[in-house]
Amino acid sequence: MDLDFLRGTSLALLRGLPLTLKLFLASAAAGLVLAGLIAFMRARGRVARGLATAYVFVFRGTPLLVQLFLVYYGLSQFPAVRHSFAWPFLRDPFWCAVLTLSLNTGAYTSEIIRGALAAVPQGQVEAARACGMPRGLVFRRVVAPIALRQALPSYSTELILMTKATSLASIVTLKETMFIAAAVNNETYRAIEVFLCAGAIYLALNILLSRAIALVEWRLSPHLRRPPDALPGLDTPPILGTA
Amino acid sequence: MLRATLMTLAVTVAAMLIGAALGAAVAAAKLSDRRALRAAADAYTTVLRGVPELLVIYLVYFGGSALVTEAAAAMGVQGFLGLPSFLAGSLACGLTSAAYQAEVYRGAALAVPRGQGEAARALGMGALLRFRRILAPQILAVALPGLGNVWQLALKESALISVTGLVELLRQSQIGAGSTHQPFSFYIAAGLLYLALTTGSTLLFDRAEWRLTRSARRP
Numbered sequence: 001m002d003l004d005f006l007r008g009t010s011l012a013l014l015r016g017l018p019l020t021l022k023l024f025l026a027s028a029a030a031g032l033v034l035a036g037l038i039a040f041m042r043a044r045g046r047v048a049r050g051l052a053t054a055y056v057f058v059f060r061g062t063p064l065l066v067q068l069f070l071v072y073y074g075l076s077q078f079p080a081v082r083h084s085f086a087w088p089f090l091r092d093p094f095w096c097a098v099l100t101l102s103l104n105t106g107a108y109t110s111e112i113i114r115g116a117l118a119a120v121p122q123g124q125v126e127a128a129r130a131c132g133m134p135r136g137l138v139f140r141r142v143v144a145p146i147a148l149r150q151a152l153p154s155y156s157t158e159l160i161l162m163t164k165a166t167s168l169a170s171i172v173t174l175k176e177t178m179f180i181a182a183a184v185n186n187e188t189y190r191a192i193e194v195f196l197c198a199g200a201i202y203l204a205l206n207i208l209l210s211r212a213i214a215l216v217e218w219r220l221s222p223h224l225r226r227p228p229d230a231l232p233g234l235d236t237p238p239i240l241g242t243a
Numbered sequence: 244m245l246r247a248t249l250m251t252l253a254v255t256v257a258a259m260l261i262g263a264a265l266g267a268a269v270a271a272a273k274l275s276d277r278r279a280l281r282a283a284a285d286a287y288t289t290v291l292r293g294v295p296e297l298l299v300i301y302l303v304y305f306g307g308s309a310l311v312t313e314a315a316a317a318m319g320v321q322g323f324l325g326l327p328s329f330l331a332g333s334l335a336c337g338l339t340s341a342a343y344q345a346e347v348y349r350g351a352a353l354a355v356p357r358g359q360g361e362a363a364r365a366l367g368m369g370a371l372l373r374f375r376r377i378l379a380p381q382i383l384a385v386a387l388p389g390l391g392n393v394w395q396l397a398l399k400e401s402a403l404i405s406v407t408g409l410v411e412l413l414r415q416s417q418i419g420a421g422s423t424h425q426p427f428s429f430y431i432a433a434g435l436l437y438l439a440l441t442t443g444s445t446l447l448f449d450r451a452e453w454r455l456t457r458s459a460r461r462p
Contacts, residue, residue, distance in 0.1 A: 061441040062434045063402035066413060070434060073420060074427035160293070167295035171406065178297060191305030199294040199302070206293040 002193070009184055009197045016177035017201065023094070023166040023176060027101035028159060034106030039113040052110070059107035065168055067104060072096040072172045097169040105162050112158060116151035117143065149220050156213035160206045167202070177201055247415035248436050254333050254411055255401045259394060261337025266344030273349050284345065291342035296335075296400050303335035304328070304407045332404035332411075340397050347389035351382045384455040391448035395441055402437070412436055 041052035059067065075081045075090055089095040120143050128138045170179035181198035185191050218225075272284035291299070307326040315324050355378060363377040405414035416433040420426035 058434075058438065061438045063399040063413070063437055065402045065405070066416075066430055066434050066437060069413070069417070069420075070427065070430040074430045077425055077427040164293075164295040167297045168403075170297070178295065181298070182301060185301070185305055189305075189309065191302060191309050195298055195302040195306065199290070199298055202295055202298065203290060203293040207289075 005188075005190065006193060006197060009194055010201070012184060013177050013180050013198055013201055016175060016180040019174060019176040020163075020166050020178075020205075023097055023101065023169055023174070024163055026098045027105060027166075028162055030098065030102035031105035031109055031162075034102060035109035035113055038106060038110035039117065042110070042114055043117075056107045056110060059104055060111075064100065064104050064165055065171065068097065068100045068168060068172060071100045093169070093172040093174050097166075097172060097174060101162065101165060101169075104165070105158060108158050108161075109155065112151050112154045113147070115154070116147040119150045120146045145220075149217065152213055152217045152220070156210050159209055159213070163202065163206055163209060244412065244415050244419070244432060244436065247410055247412045248440070250410060251398070251401050251412040251437075252440070254329060254336070254404060254409065255394070255398050257329075257333035258336035258340050258397050258401065261333060262340030262344045262393070262397070265337065265341035267348055269341060269345035270348035270352065273345065274352060288342045288345055291339055296339050297403050297406070299339055300332065300335040300403055300406060303338070304331040307331055307334070328404070328407040328409040332401070332407055332409050336397055336400050336404065339400065340393055343393045343396060344390065347386050347393060348382065350389065351386035352378075354385045355381045384452075387448065387452045387455055391445070391452075394444060394448070398440055398444065399437070 038052045038055060041048040043049075071090070072093060081087065081090065089099075124142055124146065125138060128142045133141070166176060167178035169176055170182060173179070177198060181194050185194045188194065269284045269287055272280040273288075275281060304326060308324065308331075311324045311326055315321075359377055359381065360373060363373040368376070401411060402413040404411060405417065408414065410418070412433055416429040420429040423429070
């Protein structure tokens with residue numbers, strides 16, 4: 001193994017990491033807002049529900065790369081789009097990637113939110129109503145906390161899928177980690193070393209991500225833990241023990 | 244584009260089969276008593292599910308080609324040799340799929356009551372017969388919904404194989420979009436065909452599940 005080459009490659013790849021993270025954060029944030037909206041629509045009247053269902057069906061049933069090509073290459077087919085105010089954004093691969101990733105993750109996340117809301121025990125809501133809480137307060141103090149806890153494990157999976165999906169942005173010429181890996185490979189023809197380095201970076205990112213969410217979940221469910229003095233060692237946060 | 248759709252199906256089926264064989268082996272390793280085997284299988288599923296699919300495809304395609312070229316050079320054949328893109332694509336997707344399938348099989352194997360295997364052994368069945376007649380059918384019935392999910396993932400992932408130049412559905416639409424300057428029409432058509440594939444396979448999997456769970460239904 002050529003350690004100098006591995007170190008040089010890793011350093012080169014790390015220069016793509018900020019862009020990978022930017023893509024990830026922007027899309028995750030926009031996707032979450034969108035998902036909330038879609039989940040809300042699915043609980044409304046027939047038209048809103050139909051629209052939301054169709055959206056989820058289409059975005060979960062087609063490959064992300066097709067969606068990305070449709071946004072990045074496809075939209076430019078229409079002169080109306082090329083002359084609209086949105087063109088400066090739609091011409092930029094970064095905004096196309098963010099748009100596609102958030103539309104895509106929004107569809108999946110809305111299903112997670114819907115499932116989590118449906119899993120809130122009805123009795124809890126009824127009890128809160130019986131105590132005289134208004135609707136908004138019931139949602140904020142009873143439904144939302146329970147649903148959040150329910151949603152976290154699946155949402156962590158979705159975020160990991162998102163991290164991996166940012167690599168597709170390399171295909172529309174964004175110079176993130178994967179793009180640099182492909183470029184280094186083209187120069188050196190040392191595919192195995194280069195892609196192993198890139199894989200290690202993505203793996204580290206995903207392990208950090210899943211650990212962070214496991215920690216949040218641990219913080220949010222103190223009622224499921226044993227009392228501290230029951231058995232020493234079982235009370236350590238997942239980041240130290242096994243998740 | 245319909246021919247390319249068949250290619251997408253073919254490469255997905257090949258990937259699923261590779262994934263099934265490897266996934267079953269990894270699941271068996273995860274359930275084994277040997278600690279080293281369990282650790283190796285855990286590492287496999289963690290890594291393959293933690294790195295982007297695109298990276299696995301590049302690794303298999305370029306890495307595989309490099310290995311083939313070196314092997315050929317050792318045998319006296321000079322020059323660059325590429326791995327066939329169908330082989331590289333289905334192998335790469337199969338490696339990822341195996342990681343997901345392993346988890347599905349592991350869960351399903353744990354869901355089959357222990358008594359079933361014990362009863363078969365008490366009847367004097369050998370290990371192979373026990374697996375084939377008693378355990379495998381039940382594992383498969385439990386695993387089917389999970390396998391349906393993995394199939395959908397593989398179907399959508401197969402679009403990434405277009406980067407190796409294999410003329411499947413997405414690559415064919417790229418070619419069409421390039422030569423006609425109507426990218427939107429071609430990518431929408433591709434999207435609709437993918438949608439038809441995913442919807443059709445959902446129906447098929449629902450039907451298969453209905454048939455495999457006959458024993459659990461009321462008469």
